[in-house]
């Protein structure tokens with residue numbers, strides 16, 4: 134279970150799509166492995182939420198402990214609940230192997246080290262492969278009194294991202310006072 138705000142944010146994004154046969158590509162940031170991701174604050178730390186897992190829970194209810202949410206479409210960035218099903222780690226790995234997604238010669242990590250669990254560090258900032266911004270940029274954005282539209286132009290990102298940064302919805306671990 135993620136934070137309530139996480140489900141609200143995912144519901145917002147679910148509302149953007151209607152064609153249940155198509156893949157619904159997560160429109161925000163993704164993990165290096167291509168999964169839609171969100172972060173939220175809990176117990177004074179930044180936690181990672183997977184968009185496809187949150188989407189599954191919204192549409193179909195809680196995910197049993199230790200189970201994976203798998204994609205029938207083999208598209209990790211998809212969060213269309215009708216493309217998602219519950220599987221065990223074993224099923225998930227067998228499924229991926231059958232689809233050629235396992236890497237030859239590499240053993241698969243299990244438990245918390247499993248790729249599907251994600252690495253919190255990946256979303257903590259510029260380590261994130263999809264991130265266009267560096268922490269220094271975020272600090273500058275937070276300190277700036279320029280209009281969002283100007284900042285968006287200057288940093289080559291959308292105004293939504295700028296606004297989310299200013300509202301501390303993303304990059305919340307970056308403090309402007311450092």
Ligand SMILES: [Zn+2]
Pocket residue numbers: 155156157204206207208211212213216
């Ligand atoms: Zn899909």
